[in-house]
Amino acid sequence: MAIAMKIASQISKSSWIRRMFEEGERLRQELGPDKIYDFTLGNPDVEPPEAFGRELQALAREPLPGMHRYMNNAGYAETRTAVANKLSADSGLTVGPEQVIMTCGAGGALNVVLKTILNPGEEVIILAPFFVEYKFYIDNHGGLPVEVWTNHETFQLDIPAIEKAITPKTRAIIICSPNNPTGVIYPAESLKRLGDLLKSIHNRSGHLIYVISDEPYARIAYDGQHVPNIFPLVESSVIVTSHSKDLALPGERIGYLAANPRMATVMQFMEGAVFSNRVLGFVNAPALMQRLVAKLQNESVDIAEYQAKRDLLVNELSDMGFSMVKPDGAFYLFPQSPLASDVDFVKLAQKHHILLVPGAGFGAPGFFRIAYCVEKEMIQRSLPAWSALAREAGLKG
Ligand SMILES: Cc1ncc(COP(=O)(O)O)c(C=O)c1O
Numbered sequence: 001m002a003i004a005m006k007i008a009s010q011i012s013k014s015s016w017i018r019r020m021f022e023e024g025e026r027l028r029q030e031l032g033p034d035k036i037y038d039f040t041l042g043n044p045d046v047e048p049p050e051a052f053g054r055e056l057q058a059l060a061r062e063p064l065p066g067m068h069r070y071m072n073n074a075g076y077a078e079t080r081t082a083v084a085n086k087l088s089a090d091s092g093l094t095v096g097p098e099q100v101i102m103t104c105g106a107g108g109a110l111n112v113v114l115k116t117i118l119n120p121g122e123e124v125i126i127l128a129p130f131f132v133e134y135k136f137y138i139d140n141h142g143g144l145p146v147e148v149w150t151n152h153e154t155f156q157l158d159i160p161a162i163e164k165a166i167t168p169k170t171r172a173i174i175i176c177s178p179n180n181p182t183g184v185i186y187p188a189e190s191l192k193r194l195g196d197l198l199k200s201i202h203n204r205s206g207h208l209i210y211v212i213s214d215e216p217y218a219r220i221a222y223d224g225q226h227v228p229n230i231f232p233l234v235e236s237s238v239i240v241t242s243h244s245k246d247l248a249l250p251g252e253r254i255g256y257l258a259a260n261p262r263m264a265t266v267m268q269f270m271e272g273a274v275f276s277n278r279v280l281g282f283v284n285a286p287a288l289m290q291r292l293v294a295k296l297q298n299e300s301v302d303i304a305e306y307q308a309k310r311d312l313l314v315n316e317l318s319d320m321g322f323s324m325v326k327p328d329g330a331f332y333l334f335p336q337s338p339l340a341s342d343v344d345f346v347k348l349a350q351k352h353h354i355l356l357v358p359g360a361g362f363g364a365p366g367f368f369r370i371a372y373c374v375e376k377e378m379i380q381r382s383l384p385a386w387s388a389l390a391r392e393a394g395l396k397g
Helices: 005-013 016-031 050-061 077-090 105-117 134-142 158-165 189-203 266-279 289-291 303-320 342-351 376-390
Strands: 100-103 123-128 145-151 168-178 210-214 236-240 254-258 368-371
Touching: 005 134, 016 100, 016 342, 050 289, 050 303, 077 100, 077 254, 077 289, 100 105, 100 266, 105 134, 105 168, 105 210, 105 236, 105 254, 123 134, 123 158, 134 145, 145 158, 145 303, 189 210, 254 266, 303 376, 342 368, 342 376
Parallel strands: 123 145, 123 168, 168 210, 210 236
Antiparallel strands: 100 254, 236 254
16 A cells, blocks of 8 residues: 555545535536535635735834744744733733743644643543544544543533543543534633632642633624633543634734743743644744734634524524524534434435434534634525425424
8 A cells, every 4th residue: 555554544434524525526516616615614704804914014014134044843933922911811821922832823833732741651631522633633642532522412522531531641631612513612610610620630630731712703702702711610621722724814824822930841842842843844833924924813703693503504404404503603503313323314415415423423413513703695595405305304494
């Protein structure tokens, strides 16, 4: 085989979203793009905020000397200071630029953190349903994923289940709020319970377990809800995030990691993470994007637009008989599959030209994911097809 057996096997296990996307391409060619209702990808359909274009033009008009050169592996001081100021305001703690590293997206940040902390064979708890890349990222650095379910009805943290899964080999727990794929936000009380549990384990045995808080959707919260900052609630925490979703810049690969200033080992952690960013070959996050996002820390795409799409889908699909948790944020819905097999349901949906991802792709069979970062007009056009699909799957429709 021309490629490593492990990669070949991982490709075959990870291909749900890709397979659906390819099927979508095939159907689009065959039937025309307006006949296909593609809800598979978390690729924002909106443009970045106006301020992004303004700052980009200003920089192009008046370029800074040396602005395309290598820099400190952690990123520009100016950008890290802007991020640190925003984190200080959000957390009520004093976060400094020395606790921030600019990264190639949240994916890059996750890999940097995992490389920094994992010894071979150590375990990382991931909470089903989860973003499937976590498993591959953990494997990249010799770790072992341990799957623990969130509450089956609410998708909220199940602290006793997490406690039960902790072993002497547990090195980290990855959480994601607002969540992909469920859209739930974890309230401050449950994050504090998690923080208290980990602190008591640390005090009792010296066993340090990190919480890696994956937050690319933190600015996409609905109904005036607030996403609690993890730093005051969990001492051993690291934020990994990006501007892929909140500024609609996924192709630009710009994000950051930030370590909790209250963590006793923060300096050692940061030294390791700067080194990891370098030797993973990222070297530093894209220079031009760093200059721009430094000016955009209080900006985001129009959240009201996403909320309107959520409301439209939740109301219409609920009326048709689908059952789901109403998302608090992000731009995903994760309803129960009306058929016993989520894969069969997704295949049936294809017959109605609706493209979805089965819950199996998120470690959660029995559900399916709708990514509604698509045009509202497409959602509206898709409703008769949803209704026919619902009826064929035994719901009211
Ligand atoms: C939960 C979650 N984490 C991380 C990422 C990766 O984001 P980025 O594009 O910033 O690497 C995504 C992207 O969809 C995501 O949904």
